[in-house]
Amino acid sequence: MSDAAGDAILVTYAISGPDPAGTAEAIRVEQTIEFPYDLAPAWIQEQVVGRIVETQGSQVTIAYNPGVVGGDVVQFLNLLWGNVSLFTGVRIVDIQIPDSALAIFPGPRFGVTGLRALFDAPTRPLLCTALKPMGLSPLELAGYARTLAEAGFDMIKDDHGLANQPWAPWAERVRVVAAAVREVADATGRHSVYMPTLNVPADRLFDAAHEAKAAGAGALLVLPGVTGFDAMRVLAADDELGLPIMSHPSFLGSHVVNAGQGISHGLLIGLINRLAGADLCIFPNYGGRFSFSPDECRDIQQRCTQDLGGLRASWPTPGGGMTLDRIDEMLAFYGNDLTLLIGGALHRGDLAENARAMVEAVRDR
Amino acid sequence: MSDAAGDAILVTYAISGPDPAGTAEAIRVEQTIEFPYDLAPAWIQEQVVGRIVETQGSQVTIAYNPGVVGGDVVQFLNLLWGNVSLFTGVRIVDIQIPDSALAIFPGPRFGVTGLRALFDAPTRPLLCTALKPMGLSPLELAGYARTLAEAGFDMIKDDHGLANQPWAPWAERVRVVAAAVREVADATGRHSVYMPTLNVPADRLFDAAHEAKAAGAGALLVLPGVTGFDAMRVLAADDELGLPIMSHPSFLGSHVVNAGQGISHGLLIGLINRLAGADLCIFPNYGGRFSFSPDECRDIQQRCTQDLGGLRASWPTPGGGMTLDRIDEMLAFYGNDLTLLIGGALHRGDLAENARAMVEAVRDR
Numbered sequence: 043m044s045d046a047a048g049d050a051i052l053v054t055y056a057i058s059g060p061d062p063a064g065t066a067e068a069i070r071v072e073q074t075i076e077f078p079y080d081l082a083p084a085w086i087q088e089q090v091v092g093r094i095v096e097t098q099g100s101q102v103t104i105a106y107n108p109g110v111v112g113g114d115v116v117q118f119l120n121l122l123w124g125n126v127s128l129f130t131g132v133r134i135v136d137i138q139i140p141d142s143a144l145a146i147f148p149g150p151r152f153g154v155t156g157l158r159a160l161f162d163a164p165t166r167p168l169l170c171t172a173l174k175p176m177g178l179s180p181l182e183l184a185g186y187a188r189t190l191a192e193a194g195f196d197m198i199k200d201d202h203g204l205a206n207q208p209w210a211p212w213a214e215r216v217r218v219v220a221a222a223v224r225e226v227a228d229a230t231g232r233h234s235v236y237m238p239t240l241n242v243p244a245d246r247l248f249d250a251a252h253e254a255k256a257a258g259a260g261a262l263l264v265l266p267g268v269t270g271f272d273a274m275r276v277l278a279a280d281d282e283l284g285l286p287i288m289s290h291p292s293f294l295g296s297h298v299v300n301a302g303q304g305i306s307h308g309l310l311i312g313l314i315n316r317l318a319g320a321d322l323c324i325f326p327n328y329g330g331r332f333s334f335s336p337d338e339c340r341d342i343q344q345r346c347t348q349d350l351g352g353l354r355a356s357w358p359t360p361g362g363g364m365t366l367d368r369i370d371e372m373l374a375f376y377g378n379d380l381t382l383l384i385g386g387a388l389h390r391g392d393l394a395e396n397a398r399a400m401v402e403a404v405r406d407r
Numbered sequence: 408m409s410d411a412a413g414d415a416i417l418v419t420y421a422i423s424g425p426d427p428a429g430t431a432e433a434i435r436v437e438q439t440i441e442f443p444y445d446l447a448p449a450w451i452q453e454q455v456v457g458r459i460v461e462t463q464g465s466q467v468t469i470a471y472n473p474g475v476v477g478g479d480v481v482q483f484l485n486l487l488w489g490n491v492s493l494f495t496g497v498r499i500v501d502i503q504i505p506d507s508a509l510a511i512f513p514g515p516r517f518g519v520t521g522l523r524a525l526f527d528a529p530t531r532p533l534l535c536t537a538l539k540p541m542g543l544s545p546l547e548l549a550g551y552a553r554t555l556a557e558a559g560f561d562m563i564k565d566d567h568g569l570a571n572q573p574w575a576p577w578a579e580r581v582r583v584v585a586a587a588v589r590e591v592a593d594a595t596g597r598h599s600v601y602m603p604t605l606n607v608p609a610d611r612l613f614d615a616a617h618e619a620k621a622a623g624a625g626a627l628l629v630l631p632g633v634t635g636f637d638a639m640r641v642l643a644a645d646d647e648l649g650l651p652i653m654s655h656p657s658f659l660g661s662h663v664v665n666a667g668q669g670i671s672h673g674l675l676i677g678l679i680n681r682l683a684g685a686d687l688c689i690f691p692n693y694g695g696r697f698s699f700s701p702d703e704c705r706d707i708q709q710r711c712t713q714d715l716g717g718l719r720a721s722w723p724t725p726g727g728g729m730t731l732d733r734i735d736e737m738l739a740f741y742g743n744d745l746t747l748l749i750g751g752a753l754h755r756g757d758l759a760e761n762a763r764a765m766v767e768a769v770r771d772r
Contacts, residue, residue, distance in 0.1 A: 068696065072696065073568075074540075074541055074568065075539060075540035075541050075542065075566075076537075076539060076540070076541075076566055076567075076568060076750070076751070077539045077540035077541075077566075077750070077751040077754070078751045078752070078754065078755060081751070081754050081755060082540050082542070083542070085542070086540055086541070086542035086543075089542070090540070090541050090542040090574075109572055109573050109574070110541065110568075110572065111570075111572075112570045112571040112572035112573065112576075113571055114570050114571050114606070114607065114608055115608070116570065116606050116607065116608060116609070116630070116633050116634065117568065117570035117571070117572075117606055119633050119658060120567070120568055120570070120606060120630065120633055120657050120658065121568070123657075123658050123660075123661075124567065124568060124630075124633075124657035124658060125567075125656075125657060125660075125697075125727075126660075127632070127656075127657070127658050127659060127660030127661050127664075128656060128659075128660035128663075128664060128691055128697045128698065128699075128727075129660070129664070129697065129698065130664050130665075130698045172441075174440060174441060174442045175439075175440035175441070175442035175447050175451055175455070176439055176440050176441075176442075176451070176455050176475065177440065177447070177448070177450070177451035177454070177455040178451075201440075201441055201442075202441075202485070202489065202490075203438075203439070203441060203475075203482070203485055203486070203489060205476075205477045205479050205481065205482035205485070206477040206478055206479050206482070207474055207475065207476075207477035207482075208474050208477065209455075209474070211477075241479070241481050241482055241485060242479065242481065243479055243480070243481060243637055243640075243641065244481070244635055244637040244638040244640070244641050245613065245638075245641040248610065265481070265485065265489075267492070268481050268484050268485055268489075268635060268636075268637070269481065269635045269637070270609055270633060270634045270635040270638070271633075272608055272609040272633070272634070273609040273610075273635070275608075275609070276608065276609050276610045291492075291493060292485050292488075292489035292490060292492070293484060293485065293488050293489060293492050294492060294493075295488075295490075295491075295492030295493035295494070296488075296492050296661040296662045296665065296668060296669045296670075297661045299492075299493060299494070299495050299668065300495075300661065300665040300668055300669075303661060303664065303665055304661045304665075305661075326493055331433065331437065332490075332493045332494065333493065333494065333495045334493075362490075362493075385441070385442070386441070386442040386443045386446070387443070389442070389443065389446050390443060390446060
């Protein structure tokens, strides 16, 4: 339980307001002992409380003893953004985790290299689309899924809001759609997978994942903002399950979209998703229906893919109102280690034709 | 599956920015079909997409068909704050749930009346404190717990950051501290309970709750921002468990502290916690270490306690740097349906003496 600098978890906070130094003093206590500093035993002051190791203007880096995490991802999240989430004017802008502390994170099971092999896509971007709109029956959704699989999409996911609605109850939908996608994959010999959303009750989550696999689903969509990042970590680490996992940013937006407060885009949607096992990280692309800037998207991409101990890279998966005519631009911006996620736009005109055009657009990349 | 106004879930958004009407149009589609509106079948446009039912300046109320929730709390959360969490300038300021849709929420098992009976406290506020600082051993924490139980505290909780740190591993801590508090309770005949924190891995959560109960714990501290609100719902609805649940706001701050974005304090920390089964809702009191204002605290109190179908009221549990000299002021502000949460301040001077003074201060209320 060394607290030597080399073993520490480093968190850098950008602190606005009149007294960054005072706020940093508060944070290092708040995120650890949450107790009057002067009343704590000396060894706890020295080893358990965070230590300010660098101050650059309003950016302060605090070193935390990995013992504070105690080996659990839930407490890692709590250390990062527990009580300090209730402060105004504090944003986490960097996190450095020593290799010794990385061991608690499974990281992506497949990642960039694994999914390239799985989908026989040595260099091209991957293609994903979403089944929608809510209201359709399982058979109608399966019809779309069949068309999209026939066109050659790699991943056909549920829209993230599909849960257990009366129009397409979860178990029936998963069974019917998975069967349709499997049938096409068997006929074409191409590995297209159906990815149901695990937008299911907390006490059903792990069983539902296995049921989905048994029904023929080939990947899983997880909503860590709703179900918790650690539930995704459990799914990713489940060898018996062994399916690719895509993370959706539902309920996570408030942590990133407020300037000066929260966690940086790259850290939450890139790094934390990746640590918790997301093979693919959805985020709203710049210039779509949401507010992310090109720089914020780049930040996410970098945190998905940059060196991180031995952890595999996650696939940046920008979506949120993307259209076919943006594919070239997106590939120029992100490069080929990219999953293109286009949903509703494929339905404007002929679905099969649009889907084929999209597959065509990336085939020789 | 009627979408009559009386059955609808009503969500009111305060929308900043130049075009509230346009944003509201986007939200009602984004939170439901997430699909080009004009391409959706007419019945889906009419029944599945949200309907704008009231506009007052920049506040817009959208009515959602309860079918969109499909009976699951996870999808209720996703409907409320899924993709729209990624918008800037949108804040949820009211939620109205018809009785027919309230059935999916257990609400508090004990609530105000239930805990008054449990702790034989017909009129007085309840008393809670936290075991800290992190770094102490199970025996040291148990020593504090014993002192606090002997003084007459109702609930003695783990500090929320106590997880499975090497200094006090979860299972050992729970066993040792629970035994100490039980011993005092048996000796005094007063119902003091130990409340361990369920800051445990996602695949251990439900088992850990039962293990805590078996070890003698009498209540549970849950971190819904980390483990998900639905996990708390499952714990609250577990008849075999049947323990009071306290909710801690770790990781939830970003949703409430940013003006103009997020979810109002009362709705997230009062209403949603209460729906998901929190008997007691911790929040940072005004004038403490955090940023909440008196109005925001009042908002939380109201959402904890106001009529809500047949659901029991939750206990407002303001904390975060409270001291003994604020008790009178807090009781004047909140009234007696209040759980006083004082932690570190009890350690300034003599713990036993301070604890007895606090019990004394509320005994005859």
